[in-house]
Amino acid sequence: MKFKSTLALAVGAAIAFSAPPTVAQENKTLKVGALVTLSGAGASWGRGMLEATELAASKYNEAGGIEVGGETYDIEVIAYDDSYKANEAVSAANRLVYDDEVKYIIGTVGSAPILAIQPITEKEGVITMTLGFTSEALSPEKPYTFRPNLTTAEVAQPQIDWIVESQGIETVGALFPNDETGEQIAKDVSASYEEAGAEMSAIEFFERDQVDFVPLLTRIMSQGVDAIELDGNSPETAGQIVQQARDIGFEGAIIRTGGPATAEIVNVAGAEAAEGMFVHAGLDPSKDSVNAYITEYEETFEHSMNGFSPFFYDGANMLFQAMQEAGTVEDTDAVRKALESIESYEGVLGELSWTGKDRYGIAHQIDAPFYIAQVRDGKEEIVATCDIEGCE
Numbered sequence: 039m040k041f042k043s044t045l046a047l048a049v050g051a052a053i054a055f056s057a058p059p060t061v062a063q064e065n066k067t068l069k070v071g072a073l074v075t076l077s078g079a080g081a082s083w084g085r086g087m088l089e090a091t092e093l094a095a096s097k098y099n100e101a102g103g104i105e106v107g108g109e110t111y112d113i114e115v116i117a118y119d120d121s122y123k124a125n126e127a128v129s130a131a132n133r134l135v136y137d138d139e140v141k142y143i144i145g146t147v148g149s150a151p152i153l154a155i156q157p158i159t160e161k162e163g164v165i166t167m168t169l170g171f172t173s174e175a176l177s178p179e180k181p182y183t184f185r186p187n188l189t190t191a192e193v194a195q196p197q198i199d200w201i202v203e204s205q206g207i208e209t210v211g212a213l214f215p216n217d218e219t220g221e222q223i224a225k226d227v228s229a230s231y232e233e234a235g236a237e238m239s240a241i242e243f244f245e246r247d248q249v250d251f252v253p254l255l256t257r258i259m260s261q262g263v264d265a266i267e268l269d270g271n272s273p274e275t276a277g278q279i280v281q282q283a284r285d286i287g288f289e290g291a292i293i294r295t296g297g298p299a300t301a302e303i304v305n306v307a308g309a310e311a312a313e314g315m316f317v318h319a320g321l322d323p324s325k326d327s328v329n330a331y332i333t334e335y336e337e338t339f340e341h342s343m344n345g346f347s348p349f350f351y352d353g354a355n356m357l358f359q360a361m362q363e364a365g366t367v368e369d370t371d372a373v374r375k376a377l378e379s380i381e382s383y384e385g386v387l388g389e390l391s392w393t394g395k396d397r398y399g400i401a402h403q404i405d406a407p408f409y410i411a412q413v414r415d416g417k418e419e420i421v422a423t424c425d426i427e428g429c430e
Contacts, residue, residue, distance in 0.1 A: 065103045068111035068367050070095065070354075071134040073127060073145035073155070076119035079246055079272035082302050083169060084147045086344030088117050091144045093338065094354035104358055107365040113358075116140065120151050122246065127151030131158045141370050142357060144350060146170060149218040156180055163370045165377070167353045169346060171270070171296075172222045176398035182374055184392075184402045186353025187346055190223050190269055190296040191397060192426055193318055193408050194230040197295050200410060200422050200429040201316055202234040205265070205291055211240035211258035212267040213251065213279060223270035227295055231267075239263060246272070251279050252286060259283075265291035269318075273299035273344070277306025284311040294318060298345025300411070300418050309416035319409040319418050320345050321387065331386045349404065352385030359383075378402070393426075 072091050074084030095113035098104040103112050116138050118130035127146050134140045135158055142165050146152045149172035156175075159166050165182045168175055171189040201207065210231055214220035220243060228238040240261045242254040258266065266283060268276045271294075280292055280303060291314070294303070298320045304312045321328045331351065335343045360377035361367050378401065383390040387406045394403030410429055411418035422429040 064110065066109055066111045068104065068106075068113050068361075069138055069140045069142075070113060070115050071138065071140040071143040071145070072115055072117040073120055073130050073134060073143050073151075074117065075122040075147040076117070077121050079274050080122045080147050082273050082299065082344045083346055084119070084145075086347035087144055087147065087169065087350045088115070089335065089339050090347040090349075090351035091115050091354045093335065094351050094358065097355075098358065104362070106361045106367050111367065120146060120148075122148050122151065124148075124150040124154035128154050128158070131155035135159065135162050135164055141165065141367070143167070144354060149175065149222060152183070153218065156183060159183070165357065165370050165374055167350065167357065169350075170219070172218055173398060176394060176400055176402050178399045181400065181402075182370065184353070184377065184404075185394075186356070186404045187349040188296075188320065188404065188406060188408055190226045192403070193424070194227055194269070194295050195233060196424045196426065196429045197318060197410050197422075198227070198230040198234045198236075200424075201291075201293060202231070202236045205316075207236050207264045207291060209237050209239045209261070209263045210265045210267050210293075211242075211261065211263035212238055212269075213242045213244060213254055213258070214270050215246050215272075215275075216243040217246065220270050223296070227267055227269050230295075236264075238267070246275070248275075249278060251282050255279070255283050255286060255288065259286070259288055263290065265293050267293050267295060269293075269295040269297060271297070273297075273302030274306055277303040277312075280307035280315065281311045291316060300345070300413060301342045302344065304413065304416045309413075312413045312416065315413045316421075317411050317413060317418060319411040319420060320406070321348060322407070322409060322420065322423075323418070325386075325388065327386045327388075348386040349406070352383070352387055352390060353404070355385065356380055356383055356390070 072088045103110040120127035149170040152168040152170035214224045231238045240258040293316045364372040364376040381391045391405045392401045393405035395401040410422040411420045
């Protein structure tokens with residue numbers, strides 16, 4: 039399903055009302071696709087990505103447009119909902135690339151969808167910025183795909199090392215979605231617990247539309263695990279698991295190694311059930327830039343922000359900067375090379391660069407600081423600061 043950017047339209051309307059008609063007519067249009075999940079269990083992720091893109095675009099539109107290569111463009115965000123399904127992502131990618139003629143796509147949310155659309159986007163030289171966690175998303179054979187968010191592969195080991203040691207955890211149970219994302223995260227997280235000296239001794243997979251987890255949790259709890267790991271689950275699903283685990287008496291640690299979504303989890307599970315949960319945090323709330331972004335986001339959209347949103351706000355802005363440095367919006371190979379060369383970008387998240395050459399064979403993975411937090415009275419309280427080398 040296609041969505042028009044209400045924020046971009048509102049901004050466009052404001053410009054048309056306030057600017058001289060001759061100036062408005064001179065601006066060209068730069069189309070940016072948002073191929074994200076806007077329905078179902080992953081909707082909060084997709085909405086955060088879309089609205090981050092809209093906010094980044096609105097900054098340029100409010101200033102009169104983005105200037106690239108001597109031309110000025112109004113940025114139009116065109117969004118499609120893939121429902122977190124590969125076949126719907128392919129349909130949306132075909133529309134964006136061949137009907138809407140976009141050369142830049144923010145998305146997809148999931149791993150299976152990004153792998154499904156890459157034969158189209160890579161063939162046509164369309165730059166994508168995916169949230170998909172799979173290691174297969176990035177490779178030298180896919181030079182137009184970038185990942186502006188950290189994944190389990192980057193954050194799991196330092197966080198798990200710290201939690202296992204500080205909490206004395208020996209055995210872990212886990213529930214993962216039965217798809218490409220879940221399988222990849224299960225592999226990464228299991229290896230990290232083993233490296234840290236613990237064992238992921240009980241693993242259950244389930245379909246993403248499942249809502250009753252009591253039978254799976256009962257099997258996991260029967261094995262006497264010290265903790266339950268929830269990385270890879272959508273915010274809504276993770277909240278349901280937390281609530282149901284506490285309802286049936288699980289008293290051990292609950293850990294979410296990746297996927298910032300604490301507010302959504304607490305909304306679903308309740309603050310009491312989520313109390314003490316260890317969560318991955320991509321944001322440091324003590325940073326002025328983070329607080330400013332959260333305030334602007336919530337005032338603009340009138341709902342709380344998903345934790346992935348700032349990654350895609352920074353990612354979209356890095357993409358726009360690359361267009362300006364390349365001096366073109368048409369030559370995506372030149373834009374790709376300019377984007378690759380951006381280092382020490384000062385974003386909402388802090389200083390950002392690209393990494394991943396050793397792990398993926400191509401440095402298209404964002405490098406950013408991250409944190410471990412515990413839920414206290416429904417809010418994140420940072421207990422450790424991390425980089426890919428460790429947490430302290």
